[in-house]
Amino acid sequence: MSSNTADAHRVDPAGGCPHALNAGLRARGAVAEVVLPGGVPGAVVLGHEALKEFLAHPEVAKDARHCPALHDGTVPKDWPLRVFANAQGMHTADGADHRRLRALVGAAFTARQVERLRPRVEELAGELLDGLARAAAESPDGVTDLRTRYALPLPMGVICELLGVDAEHRGRLHELSNTVIVATDTTPAEAMAAVRELVELMGTIAATRRRHPGEDLTSALIAAREGDGDRLSEGELIGTMRLMLVAGHETTLNLISNAVRALCTHRDQLALVLDGRATWTDVVDETLRWDGPVSWFPFRYPTRDLAVGGTVIPRGTPVLAGYTAAGRDDTFHGPDADRFDITRPTAARHLSFGHGAHYCVGAPLARLEATVALERLFTRFPDLDLAMPETALPRQRSFIGNSVETLPVRLTAAAPGPDPAAD
Template sequence: MNTVHTMDASGAAVHQEAAALREAAAACPVLLPDGVPGMVVGRYQELRDFLADPKVAKSPRHFAALHQGRVPPQWQLNAFALVTGMTTADGDDHRRLRGLATKAFTPRRIAALRPWIEQLAGDLLAALPDRAGADGSVDLRAHYAYPLPMGVISELLGVDHGFRDELHALTGRLVSTASSGAEAMAAQERVHAILAEVAAARRARPGEDLTSALIAARDTDLGEGAEQLSDEELVGTLLLMIVAGHETTLDLITNAVRALCTHPDQLALVLSGESSWDAVVEEVLRWDGPVANFPFRYPTTDLVVGGTPVPRGTAVLAGYLAAGRDPREYGPDADRFDITRPPGTRHLAFGHGAHYCLGAPLARLETAIALRELYAAHPRLALAVPDAELPPLPGFVGNSVAGLPVRLEG
């Protein structure tokens, strides 16, 4: 394939772009912002194999265009490419960082959150009617889908309430390819400053939060005078948890409500008890997952993916949105939202292999609770505007809409 596709930084038609790239080739050459070369792997099987390939790395030391001077110092995607932490670590470094985070992010700790998440959902729902505008509609994204996961991850990390809205605004700017390079880098600098302040506060006054647990794990695991987790790595880990712990879950909840509003037959199945909220969550993850194209992976040697050469050092985007509707995996009805798909239907929304998302159980728990509580309170909830008029979330990394105006009583 000789055609090089320029990625739409606005994200105006991210599903259409994903489908076009998937059907063009298993691995498509693309131009990223500022003309930086890359590729997208968007077919299910090829992506699954690529994510687990030991000849594929995450560290930017393998990023050929970066070392060739083709990446601007202020680049929209530097927060993904150059952050220090689990998402850019390989081998022993990745195992070390993930091991520390796993100790803090235990299943017991997550399970214990259920009553608190239910209480938070209830409090937010009680306030929703007062959030209605002059036309009677409520932006469910802003007033329910956002504060729920942000409240949960902030509580988990020990982030003061006063930082939460600022962190949300900053991380949104940080992960959006529609931001300029200068805007993204300024947002990254401010986020790092906030998280460094959070870490310093938790170091001075440890609590029952994950940040304190990470610091304690680091100090306990010191060996021969060497820190197991540097301050830079700690901040990078907190950044990953803030972004993955609220941005993606916010988009997942938003996408789930949108899907149910536009597929009343599927909503009827779950409200009648014929299907489950867990099934809704899994089908939304497949059909309209919160991550469209995740940066970056780099082959450490020349590879061939589905018949397409992928040169060593290429910056590769994981095309999760495209893979979620790949007819080669899901059949001719891959584009159909169907919560009755067979149990165990696989998807790649949380990744695959060594970098599989640590927060997947929490995201599933939060989303299932959010949907169950929302529809228990407002079973006739409906979109306040036609679905086609919902503004897309800017950028080609995330996938959602920027607002979700609904009428609570249909």
């Protein structure tokens, strides 16, 4: 990478559909130099093999102390993307600290523990589908928003129950997490205010659990001690809770939304799974590869000048993981990587859950929620379809999250229009 950013791609805070941009940048190399909002130089890793190498490289860190620009006055104090660097928790920790923090939550997300949640996930999906049907029946045109009535409350309900978050806080938590983590077109003042309120609300939830501990993950984190008797620091507690909440619903919300969009616009693929010739797990894996819920995720920092995919990334550069770009890398997934194909042999080798030590601890839960959500939805409403052209759906205003803002659907096939021949 050069020190001159004149030719670097300037990241649009408003985001939008990432795939055409990814293809153009990837054609020039596996790593691209970028200018982040606020004029901060950075890089994004776009190729599958390059990203896999980078994510697991021992000389790539998550701790922002490895990024001098964040500490020497180069980057403004109110830079909105500082929220990713300043957070405390396992997602910004390295080495022994990362292993300690991950161990505290990992036991709750093993495949065995997650499978125990299946009856509750199925029960919640059924309740939400009843509500979806009622909303469609009460709508004059039979249209309802699948995203807000199903794709959001399912994972939000599950993660909040796991964390012991009372129902009264859930709506505001989603609004704040979306502002802080997903939306990248907010002003510095808006972002900082949302961060403060989110931290305060997490503190309120933690205080409630301290007074009234229960069989939930927050209570367990509060009580957690290492062998030397040290508790989590308050910063680590709030940071871990925030990570669990945000990652536990925002990404699965996008995954379910993107899978529904893909199946509605590829009815041949939906037929495969409804006929039993493919599985809902196949649908989830191909969605994660073809249109993953996270596009470019911040940040990792090389601890030395590092050659990745034929490009040297200077030490301390804030680097984005280009998950949606790697998912359509035709050098790995084949010349038809732009095609949605749930029988694709390489689909399960996507990187959308990460790779290496920071592989998503909640991956088993996300898979369970998405497979149950999709199976229950299309089994009950096999004719479900989008209520507007897919290309007209409003995109998330983000270069981090990758989905749509709303997902209006009809649960049954639209009634045919009048027959012109009848006149």
